[in-house]
Amino acid sequence: MERQIRAVYDALDNGSNKTAIAACQKILKKQPKHELTKTLLALALVRSQKVEEALSHCDEVLAAKPTNDAVLTAMIHVLRGLGRQKDIVSMFEEASKQIPDSEELATQTFLANIRVQNFKAAQQIAGRMHKQFQEDRYIYWHVLSAILQASEPSTSSDMRVLLFKLAHRLITASPTPPYVNADRFHLHLVILRELGLFDEARTLLESEVGKSICAASLACNEVRRDIWRAHGLFEEEGQKAEARITQQNDRNWLEFLSVIDAALLQVESKPEPDEAEKADRSARLTKTRQLFTKLAEDDGLKDRSAALALVELEKRANFYDLSSDPHGLIDVMKHYFELFGDKACCFEDLKPYVSLLEGDDLPQWTAFLQSSIDVSIDNSNVLRKLINAQKLLRYNTPELTLPEESARATQYTQQYLESLIHGSGLPATELQPADDLAILAASSFISIWQLSNDEKHLYNAAALLEFALTKSKQAFQMRLLLVRIYRLLGAPSAALDHYRAMQIKQVQHDTLSHFLISRSSTFSLAASGDLTYHTECIESSQIYISNLQDTGEYIARAFTGEKYSQIPEFILFEDRLEYSLQRDLVKVEDLRIRLTHEPISSDLIDMELIELKFSLDRLHYDNRDFDILANYQPRISASTNDQTLLFGKPEGRGWLTTFLKIYTRAFQQASDLDDTVEEKLLIGDRPKQSSPDAKIPLKDRLHHHLEKDLVELTTDELSFLKYCSTLADWLEPYHDYARPPPAVVLAEAAKLTQAKTGQPLKGVDLPPKNGTAATNGSSKKDEEPPAVVAPPTDLAQFFDDMKARFEAVKAEPSPTMALHVASLTQEACLFFLVESLRFKNPSAVKTNKLGALTQQLKPIRTAALNALRDISASLIKLAETEGTAERRKIFVDGCSPIINSNIDHDFVLNVAKKVTDSRKKVLDGYGKGMARLITTSSK
Template identity: 25%
Template structure:
């Protein structure tokens, strides 16, 4: 009893430090740690805990030094090691975590705990070879299966990650296979995870026969985590072996147990047509009633599918869609193969589709189920087909009144019917009057359908929301034809009313974001996006709707927080996925580890990630720098290397979800794979241009750094005398190559034919990049010219100034080119940002042009300030020589006068641009949106407070914020520009 009551003195002394850290009171934790260390100097756990408190108090360097002091003593106490681990993880120094456990293992090599911690430390670092060795050491200390298979999995990961395919196939995978075979022969394989790892190893070597033997053998009986998993794996192996009879029989058997599995039907039909094409004929045994019957003929397949349909109809329970869809899929495949005789045995496409609609038309998925098979209908029969579908909709008709459904299921059938009519092209040739009637009809039906959602939770969408979405698609298609602003405002008003009734409908919000961006108004988008509560991977898949347009439309301050919050997701990706990998090792989910790593790599290679990072860095240079020293500090923080392109262009992934928006458009107006690929190509072109600008700016900052000098500045110093000088010359050459690369890239973009841009402006399509506005504004000419000036000014400092007349003339020509281009661009900006005419117009491209012009002027200010840094020593050296020689009549080099004139002209252009921005507020206020011809809303529609005026106020406010923010940034840079005179 006395032993139980004993409390370790050290633990009692450390308790206040733990409590302070848990309470996030870091200051008190440091005080408590100091108090303990005064009493017990050798209590290194207190030092480790103090290091954590210092780190959390933003005293990183002190924390690192203190943690290093503790680590140097190579502790083996559990509490100290845990504290050090926490400290190093928060520093993101996983390598140091591994080192402390390496030292602990050296002292206590038989410790299972230390070895397992060391293994997981290597997992965090992706050190697969060391994982393998540690796993085997663990198995020797504690012969447990998980440790052995940790080592095997580490070998597999070496095989999967090595770039040498021969090494993978000849060494790593065979070694892993032998290790698992040994366990299998010794009857030591115990868990399903171990069997699945064995199968992964065999499949990676394409040893499908051996894998099949494992699945059908005694080890296969351990595959029990999913229903029919063993049979499914057998079927998959037969497909890999192209043993189509057995694959067909196995999938047929699987479908008997679960006739609703769509993927199994696809494999079943694939195997069937392989058998048919090869001329395979069934034997007498195959024609029996055995469950392993091979469906080797089309007639047998038809009979099998019809049996599944009949069984469903007999059940009398809730019907499953799989057999009915399978029948239509089989009909479609037979039709595509030209086997019309067999297709006729199944039935006509129209009859099958009508039957399907009759049974499942009340389900929201019905339209998407039927859509792939609409192509089987004859064009002449489309109108009749839709008319016949309407007979399944039990809506009472009243003379002179709109027939409205009495329940949700009837309404859903009507929604499906209208969607099918649009997809079949029946709404394409409606006259203006008929089209408006249809839109009004849909809006009334939406309003009526709201009664079916009165008891829904706020997070649920209204069942009648699809009516508004259909009306929006119809109205937007008309806008694309006419480009009338009134139609766009009508669409936005409809959607805003939809959001008011169904605040959780993400479809409404995503379309609204796109439409507001098309109008050039970013301000409303932020609230819409925030209300969607986009989480985790959606930041990547849906972020393209929103992320970079804050910069493009001049909302620079919100852009900083938006880009930062999105980048946090990507920066946390590695840490989060590492925890998932560790969990997979702990729980034996080995087959998930390659998937998680692949997921992590896909995020790391996301185009959106690279784009956000580049835009954020450019934005920081534009907004955060007011002197050359800040620019250098920011560059050091960003760790940009001009010589090295960090973006892996060939591996970039397009993670945008371009199918997220519902669409009922006809097939010819659907977004194609070719158009998506072209859109991604344009996005990469824009990103490459932005990346080149960023790297060029970094090169300018680096070449402007002064090299060490002996005594006085030498106008013709030997660069070989200084490694720093060599570095400066290297950056100068890098900048020259970047300028050339930028010019070549722009030429390639201008020469590239846009052959697939038709339909790119669809409602579900991506918003185009700013490339056209950028090139039309000749910003590439302005920037490449100013970068060339920086190169030439740098060359002045490395050559004899008296022999550099040609170089000075070149600088003067570039100055002249920049000023003339600027003057031309400013004159072309005379187009107002909005027109107060009737009907009024807004010109988002003008706003984007102004944003780019402000950005370009800011970047030029930064470059010219670095030119001043390089010219100052030259001028100081000349002044010093002049005093020594006492010749006051020395001629001042022309470059200094040219520089002064250029800076003064740039200030004048900036003031003129600043005036244009201030006038935006006046112009946008004068627009009278009441002159827009907006169609009246249905008489009984709610939310009449939402109107074109409401929408216009949001647009106007957004434009005013854009102009105000750009004017403020420009004012700051003009103040900077006035200070960079020689």
């Protein structure tokens, strides 16, 4: 027996689920009640996506209330695979009840509750565990569970205080002092900080152990600093910081800030000082200035903290009007630039202070920087200084005009090319010191494009960045910018190449995939069988599966390893990924893509509907990284990120909510699943409804779109929304009438399950067959069907309007807008198919006496297909004109600014080829895909 079971485990480990299933069935033939085999069979079935079959075995095992270790462990995997975390909790609760002496089972029950964020139950279990097993660590589990409960948004402020007081009582009553390890100490400090128990905190922190823990633990020292500052001990904190800086050579910026805070402390508390106080303040300022000046001199070029602290000090002195020297700020800024101008980060260091310069200081600053630009670039230090000066100057540009911006673009380009020599000896894996000049030039070209609305400036940006990438292969900043530019130019395959070259993986998918996937249905050729974007969507979503598997595991490990400081952060991290905005943006985009490829069926509609509703009830975390895109635009201008967004529109919560509502409403109408049916058929746990709107009935939410959401939509997306609403409003009464009653739907589902697994569907009591509910998918109604009215003229009109829109934008050089209009028209047509699916079934139409409706649907369908036919033909025709020598010439001619600066003509021609070929491919593919869709939809 043992050997047979071993074989099943081996098969499961190797991923041979089929073998595992066969082996289990063989064992079960002889021993039909063998619990572990049944569990492993369920596991193999779950892993082979045979959910219904797995369910019945899983439920049998659960019903037997297992206590065997191997069974429990395997069941964890089965239930996780089915998304039934709550059943894991009850399974361990049951097991623990049966063997109350088992510490292991109690631990598992505790951790299972933490896993589902049931902190209250976890707290009670930990309390019991401490009494029973007398381990100190359970006190801390108890304490942390109370704190986690206190931190939940649903906990009232009174309750929060009570829970922290409980935590405090527990921790002070603990037989071992908290300072045996830093994480226990940290937890204690967090409680004292929350409750404002300063004296107790001070005693702990000033003990020898306390001091030595803080010296070695940044986390504890962080809380200590908070506590000190919260109690107004700026002076004392300042002295401590000064000692750390001068005696221990600590150069943590936070210590410098503490010294500055202490120096300027009383300023805020007393806005109108008397003479004595004024003198005192001035003395403090002078003393601090002297300290930093001395430090800066000693540190020299070794460390820039003290020099920058001088800048920060002058900024605050100006702010509080303490400085006697009106040019104090600019002087220290110049000094800083002179010392650290050749460090790449100098621009970023000084940027926050530039906007504070005013009056005479401004021209002086400009002239000062100019002197670092009008130089011969002899070595890479001079080069880096020049780049910083260029960035700082550009940042402060008072106004953007075409001629000046063009002159700047030329200057950046020329300086870039001149400076390449300083990186010529570097290995291919290194970045070139001149890289940022190329990005500055590209930024300039982007601004000119925005000012002139002439796309050729984007050609220059693209070709120059492509050139720079041949010199600096790892310059991801250039690739990110190129991804944006190529999407604007309607060359999606060129964008995709650069995106892939960055090898984005793991958690980066959540923060960076927006560069590629945002509104990518515009470029997707899934209708013609190319599933590139669908694959990218799947790949970028893997991280959410890993999160669900891994993060919970490490939360448990942090408990057993007593790393309490990490646990609240891990829990939040898990939520941030699980409820990630990007995750659902990808999901919606993928659905839009798949609808053009997969046959529209009621199965697809039902499955997606459930997911869509979950998404609508979620409060999303936006983890997307937009700061990664280098921004060297003047502060009076929009950022590079905003300038290069596709269609000039951001895509965020508003866009997501709107599209979720559009899709949910259409799918809900088309589906037979109402809430009662869904409740019965849902397999996993229902996710948390964290959105504040989740309390509003879904039906009401679906009818309303908020202005703040709609600003994220393009004009064409707004037309699409209006079309979808009109269509849904018109068809709603007919759907509601024709939808079979829940009992019938459930009976049908039960029949299917029975046929598939040989087991009845659990939890569904079929009504006796007394003739009122037939199982052929239809039922007799008491009331008459709603009178069929003609469709609003807007519906057919929408397709004519979109055709006109398409005609208006198709001549634009970049096909992006034409593809946008084309893809929305196609999506509208697909929506029509979804909404009319129910009325394609002749028997349903007949039973519900809705024959008149099918007649009314026909003209809209014709209008939709006609529009698609025209647009499709037009796209294919446009494709023929792309990728030609003529188009390449337009591109190359547009690039005269960089060609005149000595970028090789043939190189530019290659970029031109890449762009125009990519345009040709997407236009042709989209047009043909549309044609294919017309054929399948006309059937």
